[in-house]
Amino acid sequence: MRRAALFLAGLMLALTPTVAHAHEERASQFPPGNGHTPTYRTAAQAADVLVVCKPDTASLVARIADPALRARNEQLLKRCGFAHLQAAVDAVRVRRTNIYVLPGHYREEPSLSAPCTKSYAGGIVTYEQVVSCGEIVDLVTIAGDSVTDPDIVCDNQLCDLQIEGTGAAPTDVLFTAGFRADGDWAKHNVLKADRADGIYLKNMGFELAKENAVYVHETDGYVIDNVVARNNDLYGILTFTSDHGLIKNCETHHNGDSGIYPGSAADVNAASTQPPPLTRWSVEITGCNTHHNALGFSGTAGNSVYFHDNRVHDNGAGYVTDSFVGGHPGMPQDHAWLEDNDIYSNNTNYYGNVQGSSPPCSRRPAAVGYEKGMVCPSFQVPVGTGILIAGGNYNLIRNNRIYDNWRNGAMLFWVPGAIRGDMTASGQLDTSNHNRYIGNRLGFHPAGVTQPNGTDFWWDDQGLGNCWEGNVAATGQVTTNAVVPVLPTCAVGSILPAGSGAKSATLLPCSMYNRNSEPDPPGCDWLDSPAPPRGRQAAPGEPIVAAAAVTAPTQSTGGDALPATGGTPPVLLAGVVLVAGLLVYRRVRRPVDPSR
């Protein structure tokens, strides 16, 4: 028996590095981290140039309005040698190759019917399988590491590969995985860059994958630039156990999990006890517009993420990072830096799409309507929340504009390590500590009207060194659910290692969520739409939002409904009343004997 009966008092905080696996993925590890973020390369700077086009590319190019861009495409079209991107990738012979993809709709048909996929029997897809038959899960695969060495470092001709769409807009070069003839998803990923150090993707659209539109895995050095990732069942852009990343100017929308997910980002500041600003981060995300996803952003173990100057809006929840899900290297989450973002109106409730007797998301994938914007949320979040840290340390949330999130502007709570499989004593209180919320503007709509958050700062009162300072609310009062009368400032910080059990009680029932099998877990009110906050003013041109009734939270039964074990059963009361009535009846009906 290996029982660790732990009691909170007396536990020491400690950060425990995690040896772990991937998300729904093979066991993964961080790259060495000695790479660098690639820079954009012109054709003249490339070691080789390959061009991909479609039969209708010429007509599409002819419609390009910008003369210079049109001329460039016309020149490239003369060099077109491939009809499919995968064919061009397979033809790369030298590092630092540029592949130009001309306007067109790319379905990558050879990948859809690759004979090698027939031998796949399910389960984990190994890196060797990715190399030999990436088509098992990917529409396009870029695998840069040799399978003959034990490391995960890119060492073949696909290192430093740059792939660029040449249209006027990203979706002019559109990759669609879509559905098979039987109505199931065609591929898990539209494009996967696996151990592909130095990969640079630019100006393309990716859509309709069973999991991810763009997936970067175990890669040191990557850029995703001006990419649209939409209408996928899980993530728009997913990076995992990768380092030296830059995601910029992206648009991600209508994804069933999050628009952008840098999960298990290289834990480059794990040993640091200094909060951001950072001088070294694992991935920078900037200039992105992530909207109408179940989550705008998420990152289990989203470590050292520098997230700035983005718009996160109209999702179910905005920015979510956590130490909740097991099997992710780099736990617990730490050192995200959120600055100068607009995080607003994250109130879109997609949970109705999975609830009820015959919800649209229960259909075969091809019939669900993903391509029309149907979102089937795969993860449970408190609808109406701007920023959620579900277990995290040393995060800095500074100078953001956070407004019109009807439940909470920002949430912070503790997740004990055992939830993610860390059964050590020190792991139980290793979140959420030393998080800072500084100088954020709350409830200020840019048009000048007031659109407050439901509660500006929701906190479970737990953690050491958490602080709130210099935040300003449009209503004049920063709102919080904290037990303490004033949120701790950074000179002092919070001082309670353990949090409120009552507040943490909301997490577990909601964690039973499963969009197929448990879409409305008892005791979870996160999936209900909150009402608009009092005092919310309509922005110019915006329809006035009616003050909808708050859906009553379901009470936890703590199990199956069963007959009460105590009290007087109503049927017994009825019997007693009946017998008493008979006695009264007898007495009333007894004839009077005049002789007595």
Added chain:
Amino acid sequence: MIDEPRRRWRGRVALWLGGAALLVAMTLVATVASVRISGTAPVGFGGAAEVVTLPHYGDGGSHILNYAHGDLVTLTFPLTNTGRLPVTVTAVRLGDRPLSLLEPQDVVVGSARLPMRLDPGKSASVVLTAREGNCRYFHEREIELFPAALVDLEVLGVNLTRRVAFDHEIVVHSPMIVGCPDRTLDRSDDIRPR
């Protein structure tokens, strides 16, 4: 033709008999309804169980049990007949879900196999052995909660179920695919019947 007094007499007898029968029936129902089993039980863990107990996490505290596919774990908790009738314990379950991360394999009450008689005022220790399984029907971020045991009883020929809450809820987190050898990566395979 029946005379009036005789008719009244028969009516009274019928009324009394009906009332008495009803009273007996109500008494039986009340007696059965009064069957009580201890409401809350501290639970102990054994076998391969790897557990962290956090008394202040969640609604009433949590026993967080690490999922290791195929491991057999034991849950031990007391069962006390706090009612006035002897009961026969016919089964002890962890819930009604058809596919669960904890699949009961064996139950021993005291030193006896089920069914087992438990007299009023008596206690017995339940040892429930469960296999950690069925992860393929859960996604990798899903939790299953076990707040109580369900105890099936028989009393005077009537079958009952009583809920015995654990001192803290048992929490089991579904593993990732690397910890779940049965998972297929085909999401349509992991839908549980509702």
